[in-house]
Amino acid sequence: MSRPASRFALAFPGFSLTPRRSLWVFVVATPVLAAAALNTGNNALYLLLSLAMGAFVASGSLSRHTLRHLSARVMAPAETSAGAPVALTVEVRNTSPWLPAAGALCRLVKLPGEALIPVVPARGQVRVTLTTAFPRRGRHPLPVLRLEVRLPLGFFVKAVTIRQEGDVLVYPRRVVGPAPRWAAVGERELAGLGPLALRGGDVQQLREFRPGDDRRDMHWKQTARQQRPIVMERRERRRPSRFLVLDRELPRRDDPTLLARFEDLVSEVATAAVDALRRGEDVGLVLGGTVVQPGSGPAHTRKLLERLALVEAVGPGDDPLPPLAMRGAVYRLAGGR
Numbered sequence: 001m002s003r004p005a006s007r008f009a010l011a012f013p014g015f016s017l018t019p020r021r022s023l024w025v026f027v028v029a030t031p032v033l034a035a036a037a038l039n040t041g042n043n044a045l046y047l048l049l050s051l052a053m054g055a056f057v058a059s060g061s062l063s064r065h066t067l068r069h070l071s072a073r074v075m076a077p078a079e080t081s082a083g084a085p086v087a088l089t090v091e092v093r094n095t096s097p098w099l100p101a102a103g104a105l106c107r108l109v110k111l112p113g114e115a116l117i118p119v120v121p122a123r124g125q126v127r128v129t130l131t132t133a134f135p136r137r138g139r140h141p142l143p144v145l146r147l148e149v150r151l152p153l154g155f156f157v158k159a160v161t162i163r164q165e166g167d168v169l170v171y172p173r174r175v176v177g178p179a180p181r182w183a184a185v186g187e188r189e190l191a192g193l194g195p196l197a198l199r200g201g202d203v204q205q206l207r208e209f210r211p212g213d214d215r216r217d218m219h220w221k222q223t224a225r226q227q228r229p230i231v232m233e234r235r236e237r238r239r240p241s242r243f244l245v246l247d248r249e250l251p252r253r254d255d256p257t258l259l260a261r262f263e264d265l266v267s268e269v270a271t272a273a274v275d276a277l278r279r280g281e282d283v284g285l286v287l288g289g290t291v292v293q294p295g296s297g298p299a300h301t302r303k304l305l306e307r308l309a310l311v312e313a314v315g316p317g318d319d320p321l322p323p324l325a326m327r328g329a330v331y332r333l334a335g336g337r
Helices: 007-011 021-040 043-068 187-191 220-226 256-278 298-310
Strands: 016-019 070-075 086-094 104-108 114-117 125-132 138-141 145-149 156-162 167-170 203-208 230-234 242-246 283-287 290-295
Touching (some): 043 145, 070 145, 086 104, 138 298, 167 298, 220 230, 256 283, 256 298
Antiparallel strands (some): 016 156, 070 086, 104 114, 104 145, 138 167
């Protein structure tokens, strides 16, 4: 049966206390000052000793008060890629009713990034920016924060760790790789992928309107002339059927070298997709047996990057590619190469 948390543990979650060099100077100097005061009976030395001891106590109380009333919250970035610098916004709040918080430092735990917090007014808040980088793609919890207080005398580094709620989706790393490997798809496979046709092809004929026809194909001049609804029947155009195909199957699922190579392939696919989408091209994606139809625009870009951020390698035969993928244009690790 676990013990209930103490009041101190509730007020200072994850508390740590680290002595600094100035503390040891103080520890050595104080007995020397006390001995000198006793031996000489000098009132000035007594006063100096009292000031030193009082400052020590006041410094501890003030830093503890500051730490008790500070809280911080990390705001998830809108978009980030593995290995790329990203600016995290941290909102620091001071709940003290009368004392501003000064001399505090904010740093990330297990990730690079730290910043000095400006003076936070009583019952106020400030925002600071920490630049960091996530080493791997995927969904990660928001990083843990560490708030440190050293002032006013700096004998100790008092700190609390604050865990954050929520997570962040990290897109694959962008790389400079070889030319993209585009897979073409035949008409039979396209028919099985859903509505990939576009409007606006050549007009084949004019005919009378039928239920289910698109009203945007109305031919208004002929409709007015014949006094009945006439539509244009068009020859539909198909989108360019270009796909990026990633084979999730590895010859050995538990091989660290193959897993590292698989991460490189994911980064290549993500880079090729983003480059093509920025040029306004339609891009489709095949991840094992999952097919994402070609599309373009910011929403489609996010959709592809989210799929690539979360894709995992599998063993042989666990997720075979569909027949639509051409052999020569697949991102694949085969035979341990």
